[in-house]
Amino acid sequence: MHGTYKPLWLDNNGDLEVIDQRYLPFEKKTRILHTGADVSQAITDMTVRGAGVIGNVAAFGVYLLAREYAGDKTKITEQAQIIRASRPTAVNLMWAVDRMLQVVAQSQHVIADCKAEAIQICDEDVLRTQDIGRIGCDIIEDIMQRKALTSFNILTHCNAGWLGIVDSGSALAPIYEAQRRGIPIHVWVDETRPRNQGASLTAWELLDAGIQHTIIPDNTGGHLMQQGMVDMVITGADRVALNGDAANKIGTYLKALAAKDNDVPFYIALPTNTFDFACQNGVKDISIEMRSEDEVHMMRGVDEHGLPQIIRITPEGTKAANYGFDVTPARLITAFITEAGCITPNKTAISRLK
């Protein structure tokens, strides 16, 4: 398992090697995770991020635990809870750990079966994202035809590309597919403060793929939509409730409001394992992660010599608040683009996916 469009793979020692996304786009570093504790830390400190990849890495985390504890099912199950709790919002994390623990519970050859299951989870994501790409791109072509457009402007928030879910991403999958189909596409990339996943990761992916794009401050999308410069908004999600409310990177809700106000279609692309059927009401029930205020105060980049630097951008003595996600109410979402087709954002349609 090793691909250009996967940010994680097993190395020759059977350890998990991941692209350390904290250093992109300026440095391409990898980090080797040897233990379950390494995996928890890498998820918490956002060495790896993105709902899908968090799930993949967590799955391999259970494999690393299996190896560490020589297949001791009690120990593995106990330690896996730490991985499961390493970030609170992404449902794929819980989903992947639970699926791995089912294998642990039933297996006679825990280490080998865990390894196979983790690889299987990744492989399934690859197929899901390819389906999402095809279904999403069909929607793009529909809109273009209906509006007689010769080119297409998409706005996206955060990073839901291959760095976030192997190997085509969720929100970016239809964009990669559009490129394959030769559709003239341009992407407005929300910077996505405070961690700048748009300006660093999405821009880096699109630059690498040769897809036209422009980075914009998160403040800009409303103006662009008001002026008719956006044909579609598409984002990923970290958890979607049974009622269709969707948790995604903080700021998504504001873009959904602007899309509604300007009749711009607002889509969320996600694999079906991002639905949390146990969560009845997203706005009320999804717990939102509070992260360190240093992510707001400090900024990473490169100086005039191209050397990595971290600077403080706020006055000493001020406080900052850093909510990782917000919840977009179902009423603002046009539809979900999943590997199982286009899903209406309501309980009836979502329940059918169970």
Place this chain on the structure above:
Amino acid sequence: MHGTYKPLWLDNNGDLEVIDQRYLPFEKKTRILHTGADVSQAITDMTVRGAGVIGNVAAFGVYLLAREYAGDKTKITEQAQIIRASRPTAVNLMWAVDRMLQVVAQSQHVIADCKAEAIQICDEDVLRTQDIGRIGCDIIEDIMQRKALTSFNILTHCNAGWLGIVDSGSALAPIYEAQRRGIPIHVWVDETRPRNQGASLTAWELLDAGIQHTIIPDNTGGHLMQQGMVDMVITGADRVALNGDAANKIGTYLKALAAKDNDVPFYIALPTNTFDFACQNGVKDISIEMRSEDEVHMMRGVDEHGLPQIIRITPEGTKAANYGFDVTPARLITAFITEAGCITPNKTAISRLK
């Protein structure tokens, strides 16, 4: 003319000295403007910013031109057009230059009269902002009483404090007044990318005044309003059309949408000279300034030794777009807080101010 709460004053040589706001909060530098060309540049490069202060500096710019051209009315009028065009969106700039040119046209003692008029314009702003503070704070007290609140959370965007309009600001004037009245107040300060006027200027002002506040990424306000953590949004404006549509720092529109969606009152505080009675429809007619994309790519701050640094935060080779403002439609605005009272955002009410 020199005050703690004015970012501009005449120095002992009769030149205009201004706080160079590009270096706050890390360095308190001033810059001396000798000529009309200096003034145009200082407005364009945002050494000075904020609708009111731009108008004040432009007024003194005409005085500097009067001195430079020894009272030659034709030259002054001609050169003043360059100042008038130094930024396209703030209407106070045009208003102040036009008012100064009326004095030029009618005066027998052009230099002395220009100096007196520029001082007069500043002095009037001081009184206007104090009235805005009182009227705005009355609204705060009304809401607190009606909702039986014991403390009050305000969200603001960009900087509309004394750095932007002497000497109490527009959006911050009611906050300063609330502090004087002993109201327990807390301010959510939007970072305001790409130039970070919130994180640098507003936070610096509030820190200096000892007012409780928390910096948030621009993405955060929707979530806070959805969770009932904001009692009022208040921003300034750079130009308000006759129909009540208001141009303000990019991102204001997104906060207005979130306020509407969550029944949070959304106020715009401004002196009446920010209304552009000649502009019928703000969304359609207000020209939006495009600024350098380097403001998105580059970030200013201090390194671990406290030394000023500028870093690049986006990958080399990506483009960025930098729209300076957006227009919030009148339908999203609860009311305008002006020195002439609280104004309903429609043509009838605004026309009465002419």
